Amino acid sequence: MNQTTATAPDGSGAQLELVDVVKKYPGQSRPAVDGLSLTVPAGQTVMFVGPSGCGKTTSLKMINRLIEPTSGQILIDGEDITGQDATQLRRSIGYVIQGGGLLPHMSVAENIGLVPGLLGWDKARTKGRVEELLEMVGLDPAVYRDRFPRELSGGQQQRVGVARGLAADPPVILMDEPFGAVDPITRQRLQDELMSIQEELQKTIVCVTHDIDEAIKLGDQILILREGAEIAQYGAPEEILAAPADDFVADFIGSGSKLKQLSLLRVGDLPLSQPQTCRVGESVDEVVRRVEAAGERSVVILDAQNRPKEYLFLRSLKRHQTVPVFSHELQTVVDQRSTLSDALDAMLVSSHGGAMVTGGSRGDYLGVISYDTVTEHIRTLQTQTGQIRAVPSAGWEAS
Numbered sequence: 482m483n484q485t486t487a488t489a490p491d492g493s494g495a496q497l498e499l500v501d502v503v504k505k506y507p508g509q510s511r512p513a514v515d516g517l518s519l520t521v522p523a524g525q526t527v528m529f530v531g532p533s534g535c536g537k538t539t540s541l542k543m544i545n546r547l548i549e550p551t552s553g554q555i556l557i558d559g560e561d562i563t564g565q566d567a568t569q570l571r572r573s574i575g576y577v578i579q580g581g582g583l584l585p586h587m588s589v590a591e592n593i594g595l596v597p598g599l600l601g602w603d604k605a606r607t608k609g610r611v612e613e614l615l616e617m618v619g620l621d622p623a624v625y626r627d628r629f630p631r632e633l634s635g636g637q638q639q640r641v642g643v644a645r646g647l648a649a650d651p652p653v654i655l656m657d658e659p660f661g662a663v664d665p666i667t668r669q670r671l672q673d674e675l676m677s678i679q680e681e682l683q684k685t686i687v688c689v690t691h692d693i694d695e696a697i698k699l700g701d702q703i704l705i706l707r708e709g710a711e712i713a714q715y716g717a718p719e720e721i722l723a724a725p726a727d728d729f730v731a732d733f734i735g736s737g738s739k740l741k742q743l744s745l746l747r748v749g750d751l752p753l754s755q756p757q758t759c760r761v762g763e764s765v766d767e768v769v770r771r772v773e774a775a776g777e778r779s780v781v782i783l784d785a786q787n788r789p790k791e792y793l794f795l796r797s798l799k800r801h802q803t804v805p806v807f808s809h810e811l812q813t814v815v816d817q818r819s820t821l822s823d824a825l826d827a828m829l830v831s832s833h834g835g836a837m838v839t840g841g842s843r844g845d846y847l848g849v850i851s852y853d854t855v856t857e858h859i860r861t862l863q864t865q866t867g868q869i870r871a872v873p874s875a876g877w878e879a880s
């Protein structure tokens with residue numbers, strides 16, 4: 482994301498506007514949300530951040546009226562939704578929560594098909610949509626559609642939660658700490674997947690997070706709130722990092738903000754190397770001959786769909802006759818939209834000093850980014866500018 486266009490004319494998102502929205506809970510002396518006004522352009526992702534209790538979740542939940550505003554207007558594409566039927570409204574706005582929020586007694590397909598079913602879609606259309614969404618979130622429909630939530634990992638449950646939020650193709654999607662419950666590497670993968678889905682779909686996304694790095698990575702805009710949901714600063718991550726509005730914002734984004742600018746640099750901005758590759762099922766003898774002839778000691782293994790499966794030293798491959806199928810979850814893969822700080826994290830668990838890079842919504846293999854390339858790039862930027870600054874994206878935005 483982080484695209485600079487203010488609107489997405491071809492996308493399916495809608496403009497969202499909050500006008501002087503107030504929420505006063507019974508018995509509270511001060512409103513939890515005290516006159517929040519905000520415009521989110523169609524197709525953009527806005528991240529809500531701020532200290533605990535500042536009113537992020539209350540603000541989010543008023544948009545689909547899980548919490549009723551005390552006063553104010555909420556407009557989607559210019560239409561005030563505060564007077565609409567709340568149940569209907571909730572079916573037309575995607576909602577993704579921490580852990581996925583899946584119904585335990587329903588299969589994956591039933592969970593994803595819930596809202597389309599309520600909207601009266603026929604069975605064939607819902608089934609087609611479920612398959613499409615499972616593919617989109619990286620889960621093989623044949624393997625996962627009939628499983629129950631308890632038969633999925635935390636990351637897989639979260640993926641299904643995202644698919645469910647997208648099911649009825651809503652223009653606005655609300656996310657409440659969507660990746661808060663998963664480990665850091667899985668979180669990074671899920672963020673990458675969300676970015677690639679969003680690049681394709683251009684929804685209007687409002688996302689609450691506690692993680693400022695997540696906000697910098699995913700947000701086209703970041704909304705920093707203080708108590709009473711008062712806006713401390715609303716702007717693009719680059720703007721906020723470069724010029725925090727006041728001490729509150731500066732403290733909130735933290736003293737490591739120069740380092741945080743690493744989160745603005747994307748893997749796709751750097752050159753990738755192209756080590757030898759091979760396919761699952763190829764003869765190991767032939768692969769070894771080819772790789773050794775190229776003077777290399779390891780090889781990237783791709784499946785029939787051109788997705789990376791493993792980055793293996795030849796000595797490990799030689800234990801097999803044909804290139805085997807690897808089904809474990811790879812930790813050393815990053816999307817080309819990943820930040821350099823994510824790439825560095827992935828490289829820390831790689832024995833090759835590099836991470837495999839994928840692109841597109843299907844995760845096609847593109848090449849390898851090496852630790853040396855990243856550190857060299859950072860050094861160059863520091864020498865050139867005295868600090869790390871965002872650089873214009875070279876390739877991936879156009880692809």
Ligand SMILES: Nc1ncnc2c1ncn2[C@@H]1O[C@H](COP(=O)(O)OP(=O)(O)OP(=O)(O)O)[C@@H](O)[C@H]1O
Pocket residue numbers: 506507509513531532533534535536537538539540
């Ligand atoms: N149902 C409720 N009844 C009364 N007060 C509430 C209720 N829900 C939230 N509050 C209060 O409203 C304020 C804002 O809460 P909210 O959950 O929106 O904050 P938040 O920024 O999302 O916090 P956190 O980051 O801790 O999740 C807090 O002071 C909270 O105690």
